[in-house]
Amino acid sequence: MSTRIDARFAELKKQGRSAFITFLMAGDPDPATSLEIVKALPKAGADIIEIGMPFTDPMADGPAIQAAGLRALKAGMTLRKTLAMVREFRKGDNATPLVLMGYYNPIYIYGVDKFLVDAKSAGVDGLIIVDLPPEEDVELCLPAMQAGLNFIRLATPTTDDKRLPAVLANTSGFVYYVSITGITGSASANTAVVGEAVARIKRHTQLPVCVGFGIRTPEAARGIAENADGAVVGTALVEALAASLDAQGHATAKTVTAVADLVAALAQGVRGAKQAAE
Template identity: 70%
Template sequence: MTTRIEARFARLKEEARPALVTFVMAGDPDHETALKIVQALPGAGADLIELGMPFSDPMADGPAIQKAGLRALKAGESLKKTLSLVRAFREGDGETPIILMGYFNPIYIYGVDAFVADALAAGVDGLIVVDLPPEMDDELCLPALDAGLNFIRLATPTTDDKRLPAVLKNTSGFVYYVSITGITGAAAPDAGKVASAVKRIKRHTDLPVCVGFGVRSAEQAAEIGRGADGVVVGSALVSAIEASLQPGGTPAVEAVTDIVARLAEGVRTSRLAKA
């Protein structure tokens, strides 16, 4: 059975363009506003949506996403409410892939079997769990795959050719290449190095390779999109949500969709620029 993620990348391949993958935190700045933001993302140009699962100890995230998670937790977001957000989104959109991204602890507390069943029923398509290495695939990866969820793994600049087969073994949907060493939003990626890394990964897999960490502008998105199957943007969006909370700030939904529209234009022109 083809998943929404696989179907979306097949369509984008026909259109000869990379995907724009957007990340926002569930429940940020509150549950209702977060739902409106997620509902608005496809219309603004997002091809796939990564939805953060708030967690109190997000070790791989930079300050912007850490603060987004804390805002969400303070507003009462939980994993159960995050799944209800996905269900509400699915009432109006049956095609845009939704990927839950975060850490294993909330899933472990929820119960792996219950979580996988409830995520599938809610309309979740894939999982990115950043603190579960391949050596722990029995914990969540294999049950998720058996249920029909894609399990997306991260590859980094330090993932060498010896390690890469283990990383890719049970990966499905796409490979998420972390373009810089360090936390999210810490630095801008080097498009040339990213393109070389994507080519190296593609020698080991037929899966699409999406690139994230550090992409903030349409120009960067266009540069990265020339050598990748998708461009992931997160910190820029959650920073816009934070700014919307300041006196006189642009409303959160509008602030996010304005950025996404510009990024989408960059992604959609990336291959034209290459030609």
């Protein structure tokens, strides 16, 4: 099975560069603006797009992403509408990989089998479900793989060599290395430490290793991209979006460009990275 994610990494490998992966919350600040932003991302330089599924109790998210989720929920965003947004995006873009990221609860309530059928037909390529450990693979990971979706796993600084094989066992698409311990948006990634961690994970897997958490500037993105197969930016984009809203938290004429412009600057950082020799 080859997915859009596999195809994109193969293509980037030929170009000799890392992936730039963006994260935004579905429905933030409202469903229509959110779709407009996501549509603008590939042109701005996003190679892969992660879309957050808003959830009422997001325990791994920092304040910025929690606030984004709350704005989305307040604007009436649901998992069904998130899938509709993917379907709408796919009408104009059949190449950019889309990954849904979030928690298991909304999927469980939606119904796992129904969700996988609907996600696949909408054009979703992969899932990152932060609260399902490898021990729970029968719940969603294995059915997702059977449905032709990549199940992308998180590895962290505390994932040691004993734990890694379990984490990597049913992972596909790429491995998402969380560069800092703690919640999103809380600290900055240390390039040297990240480089060592990526090398360690690569001893266990052939999959691309992408790094997220703590990347806010083009310089930081470039530093990470030199050591990893991809750099993931979320909090900085969500903050740029939030800063563009009016006093009531509604979208303004600046909202879409605020995000797209930052994506373009970060993408330049990633593209400026000299790929370390394989």
